[in-house]
Amino acid sequence: MTETATPRPATYTPTDRTVPTRSRERAAYDHEMVHAILDEGYVCHLGFVRDGAPVVLPTLYGRVGERLYVHGSTGSRPLRMAGQSDPGLQVCLTVTHVDGLVLARSAFHHSINYRSVVVHGVAHQVTDPQEKRQALDALVDHVVPGRSSDSRAANAKELAATSVLRLDLDEVSAKLRTGGPNDEPEDLGLPHWTGVLPVRTTYGAPVPADDLAPGIGVPDYLTTL
Amino acid sequence: MTETATPRPATYTPTDRTVPTRSRERAAYDHEMVHAILDEGYVCHLGFVRDGAPVVLPTLYGRVGERLYVHGSTGSRPLRMAGQSDPGLQVCLTVTHVDGLVLARSAFHHSINYRSVVVHGVAHQVTDPQEKRQALDALVDHVVPGRSSDSRAANAKELAATSVLRLDLDEVSAKLRTGGPNDEPEDLGLPHWTGVLPVRTTYGAPVPADDLAPGIGVPDYLTTL
Numbered sequence: 001m002t003e004t005a006t007p008r009p010a011t012y013t014p015t016d017r018t019v020p021t022r023s024r025e026r027a028a029y030d031h032e033m034v035h036a037i038l039d040e041g042y043v044c045h046l047g048f049v050r051d052g053a054p055v056v057l058p059t060l061y062g063r064v065g066e067r068l069y070v071h072g073s074t075g076s077r078p079l080r081m082a083g084q085s086d087p088g089l090q091v092c093l094t095v096t097h098v099d100g101l102v103l104a105r106s107a108f109h110h111s112i113n114y115r116s117v118v119v120h121g122v123a124h125q126v127t128d129p130q131e132k133r134q135a136l137d138a139l140v141d142h143v144v145p146g147r148s149s150d151s152r153a154a155n156a157k158e159l160a161a162t163s164v165l166r167l168d169l170d171e172v173s174a175k176l177r178t179g180g181p182n183d184e185p186e187d188l189g190l191p192h193w194t195g196v197l198p199v200r201t202t203y204g205a206p207v208p209a210d211d212l213a214p215g216i217g218v219p220d221y222l223t224t225l
Numbered sequence: 226m227t228e229t230a231t232p233r234p235a236t237y238t239p240t241d242r243t244v245p246t247r248s249r250e251r252a253a254y255d256h257e258m259v260h261a262i263l264d265e266g267y268v269c270h271l272g273f274v275r276d277g278a279p280v281v282l283p284t285l286y287g288r289v290g291e292r293l294y295v296h297g298s299t300g301s302r303p304l305r306m307a308g309q310s311d312p313g314l315q316v317c318l319t320v321t322h323v324d325g326l327v328l329a330r331s332a333f334h335h336s337i338n339y340r341s342v343v344v345h346g347v348a349h350q351v352t353d354p355q356e357k358r359q360a361l362d363a364l365v366d367h368v369v370p371g372r373s374s375d376s377r378a379a380n381a382k383e384l385a386a387t388s389v390l391r392l393d394l395d396e397v398s399a400k401l402r403t404g405g406p407n408d409e410p411e412d413l414g415l416p417h418w419t420g421v422l423p424v425r426t427t428y429g430a431p432v433p434a435d436d437l438a439p440g441i442g443v444p445d446y447l448t449t450l
Contacts, residue, residue, distance in 0.1 A: 017280070021300055021301060022297075022300055042337075043323055043339075045281050045283075047270075048279050049279050050242070052274070052315070053242075053315045053317070054272035054281075054316060054317040055279075055317050055343075055345075056270050056271075056272035056281050056319040057319065057343070058319060058339065072247075075246055090277070090279060091279060092278070092279040092280050096268060096270070096283040098426075103369065103376070103447075104376070106377040107361060107376045107378055108387070110365050110372070110376070112285065112368070114283065118281070118282070136332060140332050143337070144326060144422070147328065147335070150417050150418075151331060151335070152330055152332065152333075154332055155333075158331075158333040180434045180435065183436075188436060189438075191438075191441060192376050192377070193375075193433070193441050193442065193443060193444050194436075194437055195432050195433040195437060196431070196432045196434075197429070197432075198428065198429030198432065200427050200428070200429060201424060201427075202424075202425050202426075203425070204422070204424075204425060206418075207420050207421045208420040209406055209408075209420045212418065212419055213414075216418050219418050222328075222422060225422070
């Protein structure tokens with residue numbers, strides 16, 4: 001007798017800090033879901049501790065397999081801090097997409113439909129030149145897929161001026177809410193409109209730079225974004 | 226001789242941690258700019274320190290004058306932490322809007338047009354019932370202006386199950402990038418398209434809840450969002 005087992009999707013192992021204290025049913029740990037949420041975005045909020053206090057900064061990120069990369073000037077604070085401390089920099093990197101506004105009949109049950117990923121870990125400076133180049137390409141291609149091969153690659157001076165931090169996807173969770181409002185049974189007769197207002201990110205028409213030479217048209221990868 | 230002095234706009238006093246180490250020209254401290262960026266959003270990324278490590282969670286916020294409010298279940302971690310510690314909870318609250326993708330000819334000069342606000346401070350539990358109600362109304366109205374008065378207000382049980390944190394706008398900065406790419410002079414002849422792709426948040430058509438009673442139409446405050 002042969003059985004065709006459905007392979008279990010690869011998952012991140014939950015830890016104390018990736019298991020929410022509330023709404024555990026909203027948490028997910030499978031690679032596929034986490035990667036999909038990460039790949040849909042390009043701005044994360046990077047948290048670290050400075051002088052005992054939290055700092056949260058928006059920054060671009062890219063993913064290559066099970067590694068995330070953020071970058072910045074060698075003079076920027078988190079990158080300096082990661083470089084100064086041998087064991088790396090403890091960070092929390094969070095990516096959030098808002099999908100809808102959930103309007104319940106009661107103020108209390110108002111909510112947001114969203115998908116988020118939270119990554120805990122220690123970020124390390126990337127020193128290998130090849131990994132650094134690959135990370136920078138990933139950062140550009142996260143914002144506009146296909147763009148890194150249609151731009152001038154960083155030269156030695158620019159590479160030297162740029163620090164890249166690597167954060168392994170290891171202690172990771174996704175969290176999401178979908179669906180309509182969850183009103184209390186006794187509120188169902190109230191006269192308030194209830195439902196979901198979908199939220200989307202859209203792109204306007206590309207605005208050419210003032211000094212764009214005539215004859216260089218808008219590339220396909222922009223019109224299909 | 227009389228002179229009509231133009232009043233200087235009220236500003237937040239810069240501190241060591243609200244003056245960026247890089248791109249200082251992008252930083253702003255005037256109340257008007259900070260309030261405008263905060264009022265355009267409703268999801269922030271709230272950072273705090275737990276067991277020495279940073280945690281960054283997306284959450285809703287509302288503004289009442291010079292105070293921001295976030296809320297959550299009394300069982301949620303940051304709210305429990307703020308309640309347990311008398312001096313409050315050190316937080317960093319960040320709000321970011323992406324306005325455009327900036328495509329330079331060189332990978333290095335790729336960027337994002339954005340507006341962000343970073344608030345540092347100590348969050349305190351709101352214990353005054355009237356302030357708590359006002360904060361919860363502000364949270365709902367931040368997401369959908371006008372909605373708090375068109376929903377059933379929280380009852381005593383719901384109020385008891387909800388914790389609200391207050392964070393004063395005191396150590397605050399805005400940061401923004403606008404405009405086109407800044408390419409190197411020697412790159413101007415490269416054959417790559419260059420310019421800005423505008424990014425916008427838009428709303429889809431409202432999706433009524435399955436159990437919405439017939440005859441309750443979509444309210445005006447949703448169609449004008």
